[in-house]
Amino acid sequence: MKRQKLKICQICSVYSATSGVAGVVRQTAKHLRERGHHVDIFSSDLEAYNEESLTQFPVTKKRGSYFVWFDFINKLKEGGYDIVHVHSYRRPHSKMALEFCKKNNIPCFLTTHAPFKRKRKFLAKMYIDFYDAFEGKKELNSYTKVLAISKWELPILEKMIRDKNKIVYFPNGINDLFFNAQSEHSSDGRRGTRSTSVKPTKKNNIVCYSGRVSPEKRMELLMDAASKLPNLKFKIMGPVSEGYSFENPDNVELINKIYNHKEEADFFKKCYVYVLPSAMEGVPQTLIEAMASGKICVSADNPPARELLGDARGFIFKDDLPTTIKKAIASKPNPKAIEFAKQFSWTKLIDQLEDLYFTAQQSEE
Secondary structure (H helix, E strand, C coil), X not given: CCCCCCEEEEECCCXXXXXXXXXXXXXXXXXXXXXXCEEXXXXXXXXXXXXXXXXXXXXXXXXXXXXXXXXXXXXXXXXXXXXXXXXXXXXXXXXXXXXXXXXXXXXXXXXXXXXXXXXXXXXXXXXXXXXXXXXXXXXXXXXCXXXXXXXXHHHHHHHHCCCHHHEEECCCCECHHHCCCCCCXXXXXXXXXCCCCCCCCCCCXXXXXXXXXXXXXXXXXXXXXXXXXXXXXXXXXXXXXXXXXXXXXXXXXXXXXXXXXXXXXXHHHCCCEEEECCCCCCCCHHHHHHHHCCCEEEEECCHHHHHHHCCCCCEEECCCHHHHHHHHXXXXXXXXXXXXXXXXXXXXHHHHHHHHHHHHHHHHC
16 A cells, blocks of 8 residues: 655754754655655754754743753644654653644654763752653653664663553664765775775774764863874864864864765775764764774763674773774774664664654554
């Protein structure tokens, strides 16, 4: 039976070139549109962005960096949407959209974006613990589906949501470009005979990082490692957050720019080891992109890193980053890492999301 085309609204608090959540919204919308679905995106105007089918609303209230209120309900009413998909748990826009959908019998999906197990100040932690124990449980149980982007979230959500069928593991995807970054030549030198991932070379022994350059990424750790490994070259690519600064050793090249996927794939071609020094991530997108590109990956010890780099797919450090980098440089790429990364292909993930949308929409008819 031929499936109808859906009208979908995705809502996030901030939509910008550097936001990880916005990146997920952008990619899902792109792939769904390619399949003929109509997708609109709503966000606040906290960071102005110009894109087709994006509507940004004035911030009416703000608390913290991205905890914002904006009034989109009238526009949501006018849209006649089959599916509403909100991004980020514990955000005002998610709860507002949920209440609207409940009143109008519209399936409402939530992607959590892994807000759990974060280090927070005492009062903030108390508030979040209280919210999760009471209002949060009520909220989570009301969504049509709750999409967890990481497996380490699942036990937490299972304690909060009565109907376990509501919980779906749906990780952030990566562009197929990273799997095909050096697909023109096969291993035997013949052009186009086999698609291979990026093959790292030890020429120049380059260690790299790509992504936002901000305090939570702990660039100081990478700079310290660079100063202790003067025979290696380090390359960092990404936009530097306003007011954030650190000392660059002579063997570090900082490329302060917003980049696209092609630029990132080209950047990976020149490097051998990828390092992610941040203490905590939801699902580190650039780490998966580096794995798909054949880089030897190093990450700080945290739940998503253990999930991604376990089974010898990479290296995890607790205290001694320089020693871990030296081990990575001395090792060979593990084919298991590239194979593991294939599950994060957007092409496969959109098949799953489309099925979830159709099932929910049909159940509401």
